[in-house]
Amino acid sequence: IIINKVFDAYNRIDTITQGGVTEDYDYNPDGTLAKKTDGEQNNTTYSYDAFKRLTNTSQAGQINTSMTYDVQGNTLSVTDPEGHATRKCGIQLGTGAGRCHRKIP
Structure with missing residues (x-):
């Protein structure tokens, strides 16, 4: 299984793709994690x-x-x-x- 990680300009994880499934990460202006979206578009x-x-x-x-x-x-x-x-x-x-x-x- 290939895992592809993409980082933003602040070296934070932006996306992780594994087995064709992508998780997206969004951050608050202070750098804390605001939201994670899984491969089924469910938000945490x-x-x-x-x-x-x-x-x-x-x-x-x-x-x-x-x-x-x-x-x-x-x-x-x-x-x-x-x-x-x-x-x-x-x-x-x-x-x-x-x-x-x-x-x-």
């Missing part, structure tokens, strides 16, 4: 906070996954497409030690 869009941290992804206009962060930029929770949230907890300031994962009911 990406949203970010003011610190360029990914806050949600959506397909066909529906939020699929969302993330929240603490003031240090550590991930606090991730909510999956079915609405199940996982909270990361017990992080010691500045060390990342003592992480735990738990489902939020």
Whole structure:
């Protein structure tokens, strides 16, 4: 299988073609990934906070996954497409030690 990658002027992936199927990538002015279009023309869009941290992804206009962060930029929770949230907890300031994962009911 031949994989062809095309990069834009900023050395970001613009398209990837594999087996005759092409994925296109579009970027926001700040360089973050805005949208990925797969070979079937399905769009996945990406949203970010003011610190360029990914806050949600959506397909066909529906939020699929969302993330929240603490003031240090550590991930606090991730909510999956079915609405199940996982909270990361017990992080010691500045060390990342003592992480735990738990489902939020």
